[in-house]
Amino acid sequence: MCYNGNRNFFKKVIFLAERIYTIPVNEIFEEKDGCPICRLRDILEERSLEYILGPAMMESDIRIETNKMGFCKEHFFMMASRRSRLPLALMIETHLDEVKKNIKNKKYRPDKSEIKSGNVEKKSCYVCDRIEWSKQRMYATIAKLYSEEMSFRELFRNQPQICFNHYRELMAFAAPKVSSKWKREFEKDVDSITMKTLEEIRDDVHHFTKMFDYRNAGENADFGNSRDSIERAIKYMTTRMPGEK
Ligand SMILES: [Zn+2]
């Protein structure tokens, strides 16, 4: 990539990041529906997919990156379920050319450490990469707001859920950036929200298993909130509902 190409690419990335970055964290936390980081990820994901199947198609610098990185299964599936068939086909065509070139140049031959680990799956995804990049900035903003604003601490504390993966991410990437005065409080909030979510879902799954008892069968069977408890448990552990696109 020439210097100009490089500079243009970073300009594009910054432009994309700014668009994504304009999601006000406060707004995400005001909604109070499920895990706030899942909601944030969904918005970032939607914007990334919209961008790469739309305006980015005309941007050769972005195409160079998508050719190189490709996509994970999840994001390939999400793009394939959209209407933008021609942009997707064009992008896949040049990505396949890149794969072809690299196979020819033996670039994809697994190295010794991959063979030793027993895992030779090639993992890189342009969308995941962009989401992670933006999410890291969001975690810094969450930490800043929590350290400085009482109203945000209140919003954070009143979140109905935090899923397992995002509990770990909040502890890893936001907690260390919270001011020392509020760090312990932040960790306590994250712990208690994820634990409350887990207990509710676990109780619903338990209730569901009890519905298979013949004593609970019949017209008056009271499933309570347990009918979709398996799906909600899977979402808690993976951030995605089964079949969710
Ligand atoms: Zn989540």
Ligand SMILES: [Zn+2]
């Ligand atoms: Zn991905």
